[in-house]
Amino acid sequence: MANRANHGALLGCGLLCAAALMFAAAGRPNASEGPAAAASANYPVASDARLAGDARQTRFILDLDRKIEFHAFPLADPYRVVVDIPQVTFHLAAGTGSSGRGLVKAFRYGLVMPGGSRIVFDLTGPARIANSYILEAANGQPPRLVLEFEEVDRSRFVQSLPELKPSVADANASAAATTTAAKASDGSDSRPLIVIDPGHGGLDNGTQSNGETEKNLVLGFGLALRDRIEKSGKYRVVMTRTDDTFVPLNDRVKVARSQSAALFVSIHADALPKREGDAQGATIYTLSDKASDAEAERLADAENKADAIGGVNLSEEPTEVADILIDLAQRETKTFSNRFARLLMSEMKATVRMHKHPLKSAGFRVLKAPDVPSVLVELGYVSNKGDLEHLVSENWRNKTVGSMAQAIDAFFAKRLATAGQPR
Numbered sequence: 001m002a003n004r005a006n007h008g009a010l011l012g013c014g015l016l017c018a019a020a021l022m023f024a025a026a027g028r029p030n031a032s033e034g035p036a037a038a039a040s041a042n043y044p045v046a047s048d049a050r051l052a053g054d055a056r057q058t059r060f061i062l063d064l065d066r067k068i069e070f071h072a073f074p075l076a077d078p079y080r081v082v083v084d085i086p087q088v089t090f091h092l093a094a095g096t097g098s099s100g101r102g103l104v105k106a107f108r109y110g111l112v113m114p115g116g117s118r119i120v121f122d123l124t125g126p127a128r129i130a131n132s133y134i135l136e137a138a139n140g141q142p143p144r145l146v147l148e149f150e151e152v153d154r155s156r157f158v159q160s161l162p163e164l165k166p167s168v169a170d171a172n173a174s175a176a177a178t179t180t181a182a183k184a185s186d187g188s189d190s191r192p193l194i195v196i197d198p199g200h201g202g203l204d205n206g207t208q209s210n211g212e213t214e215k216n217l218v219l220g221f222g223l224a225l226r227d228r229i230e231k232s233g234k235y236r237v238v239m240t241r242t243d244d245t246f247v248p249l250n251d252r253v254k255v256a257r258s259q260s261a262a263l264f265v266s267i268h269a270d271a272l273p274k275r276e277g278d279a280q281g282a283t284i285y286t287l288s289d290k291a292s293d294a295e296a297e298r299l300a301d302a303e304n305k306a307d308a309i310g311g312v313n314l315s316e317e318p319t320e321v322a323d324i325l326i327d328l329a330q331r332e333t334k335t336f337s338n339r340f341a342r343l344l345m346s347e348m349k350a351t352v353r354m355h356k357h358p359l360k361s362a363g364f365r366v367l368k369a370p371d372v373p374s375v376l377v378e379l380g381y382v383s384n385k386g387d388l389e390h391l392v393s394e395n396w397r398n399k400t401v402g403s404m405a406q407a408i409d410a411f412f413a414k415r416l417a418t419a420g421q422p423r
């Protein structure tokens with residue numbers, strides 16, 4: 001908890017990997033991510049990018065070595081234009097896109113998923129794509145991607161926005177369909193899938209006190225929770241780890257996404273440095289760009305540091321672009337995450353000592369699956385004597401697991417009732 005992790009890099013990595021996963025979940029073949037795969041493939045090369053024009057009309061030109069398909073669309077708040085293209089190797093001068101011209105404040109580009117690159121334009125204000133096309137090589141010029149931006153007022157900009165929700169729903173539906181199809185051979189199972197994620201593991205002990213490590217406490221709890229909810233027969237349960245191994249944060253998210261999980265529950269235990277006094281009780285966290293308070297922010301930083309402890313190299317992760325995919329899917333997921341967090345609190349508070357502010361939010365990387373409702377539960381403080389006594393008590397664990405299982409039932413009750421309707 002001592003070192004402050006590079007939040008930007010962490011956030012970017014989380015987003016990027018989530019984007020890559022979204023791609024994988026969409027069922028494209030051979031979504032290999034390794035450098036070997038990248039080196040062997042013969043991707044189009046972008047050799048130059050430039051802007052021309054003024055604040056009323058601005059043109060973007062990307063030089064390529066061959067023609068490519070593209071899909072351009074606007075996004076609001078902040079004003080942006082996104083261009084989806086196949087995976088492209090960008091051989092652009094350092095700093096390209098960092099300063100803009102006319103309607104373009106800046107632009108970013110990069111790989112967002114295996115096989116797919118993206119260019120994102122940050123606009124100075126509302127603008128529409130007046131024209132977009134690929135030019136053939138001609139007159140000594142290479143093939144080019146050209147976009148022409150034109151200033152419009154906000155209402156016209158808003159009219160030009162794509163219907164994001166249906167397309168996201170479609171993407172999720174096809175991802176789910178792919179998963180179901182893949183599972184059909186070993187007997188399809190339509191029960192909701194719940195991912196339980198005991199934090200830390202292996203090299204990464206998490207917090208510790210009096211010889212008790214967070215990684216062991218939360219593993220024991222996670223396994224007990226699994227047993228409890230499996231017993232009902234209503235759900236499938238997958239664990240991100242079942243023993244003392246290190247699992248990178250993104251792989252935890254990947255488990256949830258690749259299996260089209262209906263719920264992701266990450267289990268942790270907190271600790272407060274002595275100089276910061278004492279705190280006690282369980283807290284339920286949801287994802288937010290802005291931490292709900294300083295303690296939530298401190299905790300997210302500490303939890304996000306797990307990869308650094310486990311030796312995952314974050315410095316090589318490109319950080320640009322990937323926020324876009326998140327924008328599309330996460331709004332709806334957020335509503336479900338918050339609903340589950342509230343249900344969990346109302347069940348837990350009946351049996352478990354809760355923190356004085358039991359519902360909080362912050363930028364936990366492990367909660368970033370854009371289409372899986374996700375919460376992170378800090379069961380209590382290992383730094384607090386009373387909490388630690390609870391955390392190691394089997395009786396306390398059974399009660400707490402029971403209230404979590406009830407919250408899960410409440411969360412899915414409506415859905416299961418609907419699914420179970422006779423026709």
Ligand SMILES: [Zn+2]
Nearest residue numbers: 199206268269
């Ligand atoms: Zn933790």
